[in-house]
Amino acid sequence: MEPSLxxxxxxxxxxxxxxxxxxxxxxxxxxxxxxxxxxxRGGSATPRAxxxxxxxxxxxxxxxxxxxxxxxxxxxxxxxLGFVPDWSVDLQVGVVKPWLLLGSQDVAQDIRTLQQHKVSxxxxxxxxxxxAFPDSYIYKIVTMLDVPDTxxxxxxxxxxxxxxxAHKQGGVVLVHCNAGVSRAASVIIGYLIQEDGLSFQDAFSxxxxxxxxxxxxxxxxxxxxxxxxxxxxxxxxx
Numbered sequence: 001m002e003p004s005l006x007x008x009x010x011x012x013x014x015x016x017x018x019x020x021x022x023x024x025x026x027x028x029x030x031x032x033x034x035x036x037x038x039x040x041r042g043g044s045a046t047p048r049a050x051x052x053x054x055x056x057x058x059x060x061x062x063x064x065x066x067x068x069x070x071x072x073x074x075x076x077x078x079x080x081l082g083f084v085p086d087w088s089v090d091l092q093v094g095v096v097k098p099w100l101l102l103g104s105q106d107v108a109q110d111i112r113t114l115q116q117h118k119v120s121x122x123x124x125x126x127x128x129x130x131x132a133f134p135d136s137y138i139y140k141i142v143t144m145l146d147v148p149d150t151x152x153x154x155x156x157x158x159x160x161x162x163x164x165x166a167h168k169q170g171g172v173v174l175v176h177c178n179a180g181v182s183r184a185a186s187v188i189i190g191y192l193i194q195e196d197g198l199s200f201q202d203a204f205s206x207x208x209x210x211x212x213x214x215x216x217x218x219x220x221x222x223x224x225x226x227x228x229x230x231x232x233x234x235x236x237x238x
Contacts (some may be wrong), residue, residue: 089106090103090104090106090107090179090180090213091103091104091106091107091110091113092104092107092180092211092213093107093113093117093174093211094180094207094210094211094214095117095210096188096192096206096207096210096211098172099166099167099171099172099173100163100167100172100173100175100188100191101117101119101172101173101174101175102174102175102176102180102184102185102188102207102210102211102214103174103175103176103180103184103211104176104177104178104179104180104181105126105129105176105177105178105179105180107174107176107180108122108124108129108131108132108174108176109132111132111133111136114133114137114174117172117174118172119137119172119173119174120137120138120166120169120171120172120173121137121138121139121140121162121163121166121169121171121172121173121174122137122138122139122140122173122174122176123139123140123142123159123162123163123173123174123175123176123184123187124139124140124141124142124176124177125141125142125143125144125155125159125175125176125177125183125184125187126143126176126177126178126183126184127143127144127145127146127177127178128178129176129178138166138171140158140159140162142155142158142159142162144177144183146177146178146182146183146217147217147219148217148218148219148220148222149219150219150220151223152186152187152190152220152223152224152227153190153223153227155187156187156190156191156194159175159187159190159191160190160191160194160195163175163191164195175187175188179213180211180213180214181213181214181215181216182215182216182217182220183216183220185207185211185214185215185216186216186220186224188203188207189203189204189207189216189224190203190224190227192206192207193224193227193229194227194229200224200225200227203224204224
């Protein structure tokens with residue numbers, strides 16, 4: 001071995017190395033940053049997926065909802081869609097009907113709250129949220145993205161069928177997404193329009209009274225205001 005190389009090795013100090021972080025993307029499209037302290041966010045990898053909508057908007061969504069409140073940006077100007085992040089625990093349950101409830105993922109993962117409201121069925125329309133108590137409740141997962149370009153009516157049939165079946169069985173249904181603000185609220189509004197024949201405004205007002213935080217994104221509001229189940233052949237029986 002060359003003397004100069006031996007000298008370099010002898011003089012080497014680990015403290016002189018600069019910390020490095022590596023961006024890892026899984027085969028399923030989820031990504032996180034791995035570094036000296038382990039994965040980001042306090043040592044546990046938080047999977048996030050970079051999503052590009054059909055309209056060209058893109059954002060990063062994770063288990064607690066879109067990154068930075070789903071500030072989706074599209075085009076050269078980087079247009080913000082104005083979603084607001086909320087990392088606090090939210091156990092408020094919106095009782096739309098005695099058997100139809102609206103809430104956040106926190107409600108779906110809190111056994112006491114579920115038992116208090118006698119929940120039997122849970123419709124999970126969140127992204128990246130596992131069903132917490134699969135042995136105790138009847139679940140249905142319908143993964144939806146909380147962006148205006150999402151076509152709500154594509155998801156309505158299986159959502160509405162699950163809700164109606166649960167009601168006919170005498171069950172109590174919780175519909176939840178990540179924050180219990182946009183997706184889950186939109187599904188219930190659509191359900192009320194279809195099954196109860198309510199106008200969009202009446203259905204929206206009913207949901208808003210039950211859960212004041214409910215606020216579908218702009219694209220969902222537009223779709224719901226134009227939703228006509230008779231024209232789409234989706235009118236059911238309540």
